[in-house]
Amino acid sequence: MKGITLLLVAVVILAGIVAFTAPASLHADDSAAAIFVTKIPPGYRDWRLISVAHEEGNLNSFAAVLGNNVAIRAYREGKLPFPDGAIIAALHYGHVPSEENNKVFGRSQSFVAGPPTNIQFMIKDSTKYATTGGWGFAHFKDGKPGDETFMKTCFPCHNQAKARDLVFTRYAP
């Protein structure tokens, strides 16, 4: 019993030290490491559809937005904020006319996904990404993560969608 008590005391002290030092060390370290995600979540291409999107202008992008199981469940249940573990993936492609489809239709009206341009992720972890609304942001072009300057633009923009937990994309039924 005495041994267990001592062990418990030690654990409590240790937990105190960790709790006390962890935020300090987070701030001391490169905060980018905590905020930005640099590893592509495995299996994302098999995730279920949230919705589709198109941006005109410089982006000229076609997006398929997918979610892992946690994200899809939260969307379908209308649960906000998203629970920890939710991951949303935006697969971006060029928005290109389809000559082969237009030939069949007999007029220029068809646009399809062109070459992939980038993949972006939002990963919910309210502890790890506390300073950016609980979301870790990721951007990959040709498999390589975006640089820090670019990645710092994610949160301020998404933060304008506070009412929907920083997520722009709505679920398409």
Added chain:
Amino acid sequence: MKGITLLLVAVVILAGIVAFTAPASLHADDSAAAIFVTKIPPGYRDWRLISVAHEEGNLNSFAAVLGNNVAIRAYREGKLPFPDGAIIAALHYGHVPSEENNKVFGRSQSFVAGPPTNIQFMIKDSTKYATTGGWGFAHFKDGKPGDETFMKTCFPCHNQAKARDLVFTRYAP
């Protein structure tokens, strides 16, 4: 042994009768019943992404194209024609501007999936749908299948994509 032999003979005769009468009865029946699909394949909203598409003009549609496991496997392996059992789903939505996104971007550039307009399916069964290239076509608006006049337009149009087994949509990596 004698019993089994007699049974086998009976099965062979029966099979011959079925093989001989089946095509005849198919032609005698309403062929529309064989060509057009009138039941929504269950679970399609959970299928994996093939690609996205947009049609301008009268359609003004946004499509998410999904595939069941057989279809996705065939796409990824580049297998043509699609094997029996493959089902491709086109979830169509209105192509509508997103005022809430445009506000954040500070300009009109963002389009999202509006209200669902219809769901279309192509179901591969080279026997059942032999007269329409092995594909059964389906169209549902508010859960109701398209009428025969409308459904008869599917095959002649898709038949122009013969080189890709009547399927327009290419796989987005």
